[in-house]
Amino acid sequence: MRPYRAMARIAWRNALAYRVPFLMSLSMLVFNLVAMFALWRALLGDGNSLAGFTWPQMKAYLLVSFFTNCLVSTFTDFAMASRIRSGAVAVDLVKPVDYQKGRFAEALGFALLETAAAATVCAVVLVAFGGVPLPPPGRLALFVASLAAVVPLKFLIVYMCGLLCFWTQNYLGISLARVAVSGILSGATVPLAFFPAWLRHVAEVLPFQAVTNTPAMLFLGRSPGLPGALAVAVQLLWIVALWWLARRLWHVAVRRLTVHGG
Known part of the structure; x- marks a missing residue:
């Protein structure tokens, strides 16, 4: 465990050293949060409700969504993708640590x-918009x-998308597609309650909804008691399944690595 703790500490220090890109990414999320607050307050601020959401509930939902969007969002994917595209990943392969566990340790440091x-x-x-009732x-x-559970879940989704760089020459398109798909199917853009029934059912059987929808519904009390415990159990099952799938994808992807030179 010592090497992985060291990697997490190094990732934390790197995050502090390269804080300007992080702050720029964070500022975009903050701008989106403020815009969503203004939109939903205009719709629900007069005591209205939509799909069972009142303004205080939507405010809590937006904050949970913002929080989950911030986790594993800036450093992990582009750092890994850059090393794969440049061939520097070959150096990672000779280190006496598991590649997937090493990247997860770095993600924890960034987190x-x-x-x-x-x-x-x-x-x-x-403080600016007023508090929300705690559960x-x-x-x-x-x-x-x-x-x-959101941290390992998002890491595994990001990690597997990063591995696609073994087959592509550019990661930006993959990253943008991941953000768009995850944002919609996780409920981060719009709560799943507003989806058409067929799309909501599709989203509910995919791992993305466990990133935002599950914690938000737990906070709001829409998954009380046993359903809430089952929802957390589903998150853990997705972590186990995606961890196994990511290892299989890594074993296939690394066979495509070609490093030139002596």
Whole structure:
């Protein structure tokens, strides 16, 4: 475990050293959050409700969505993709650490800064727009567990997309497609409750909804008791399944690596 802890510490220091790109990415998320707040407050601020959402509930949903969007969003994918495209990944292969576990350790290191920044922004927004009611302790514990599961879930989705660089010459298109698909099917762009029935059913059987919809519904109390515990269990099952799938994809992808020179 010592090498992985060292990799997480190095990732944390790199995040602090290259904080300008992170702050630029964060500013775009903050701008989107403020825009969504303005939109939904205009729709629900007079006591209206849509699909069962009142303004205080939508405010809580938007904050949870923003928080999950901040996690594993800036450093992990482009850093890995850059090393694959440049061939520097060959250096990673000779290190006495598991490649997938090493990238996850780095994602955890980056997540420390992402979590601190997201929590700070949420606190400022709550002061500016008013607070939201906290769930009772039992549901709050499930929400925290669900939120913790978001980091490995997002990492695995990002990691597998990054591995596609073994087959492509450019990662930007893959990244933009991942952000768009994940944003829609996770419920980060619009809550799944607003989807047509057929699209909602499709989203509910895919892993993306476990990134935003699951923790948000737990916070709002729409998955109380046993359904909430089952929702967290589904997140854990997706982590296990995607971890196994990512390892299979890595074994196939690494066979395509060609490094020239002596």
